[in-house]
Amino acid sequence: MSAEDLEKYETEMELQLYREYRDVVGLFTYVVETERRFYLTNSVDMEVRTAENGEVFFDVKMQDAWVWDMYRPARFVKNVRVVTFKDVNVEELAKPDLEMPKEGFSS
Numbered sequence: 253m254s255a256e257d258l259e260k261y262e263t264e265m266e267l268q269l270y271r272e273y274r275d276v277v278g279l280f281t282y283v284v285e286t287e288r289r290f291y292l293t294n295s296v297d298m299e300v301r302t303a304e305n306g307e308v309f310f311d312v313k314m315q316d317a318w319v320w321d322m323y324r325p326a327r328f329v330k331n332v333r334v335v336t337f338k339d340v341n342v343e344e345l346a347k348p349d350l351e352m353p354k355e356g357f358s359s
Contacts, residue, residue: 262322265322266322268322269320269322272327273292273318273320276292276318277292277345279292279294279318280292280293280294280318280345281293281294281344281345282294282296282342282343282344282345283341283342283343283345284296284312284314284317284340284341284342285340285341285342285343286312286334286336286338286340287336287338287339288336289319289320289321289334290319290320291314291317291318291319291320291332292317292318292320293314293315293316293317293318293332294315294316295314295315295316296312296313296314296342297312297313297314298310298311298312298313298340298342299311299312307337308337309335309336309337310334310335310336310337310338310340311333311334311335312332312333312334312335312336312340312342313331313332313333314329314331314332314333314334315330315331315332316328316329316330317329317332319332
């Protein structure tokens with residue numbers, strides 16, 4: 253496989269991942285960003301803890317999450333636990349006040 257073939261494959265995988273994200277993002281309430289991953293979830297619990305040496309770390313637990321990772325065969329995960337000394341960002345997604353039907357109006 254040439255470098256060009258590999259780049260084309262990775263570009264296609266990223267596009268496929270973006271399309272999947274676009275299709276599922278409306279199902280979730282929170283976006284959780286860590287140093288290594290990006291998650292969509294409806295349940296997130298983050299605790300700030302202190303290690304024995306005094307360093308602060310984050311213990312993040314999520315249930316029924318979707319993971320942005322093009323190399324995972326299954327991106328839906330039942331339970332996730334992330335323990336990290338790096339920053340964690342948790343945001344609540346805005347829900348539109350009015351959702352238009354996907355198909356035409358019915359009488």
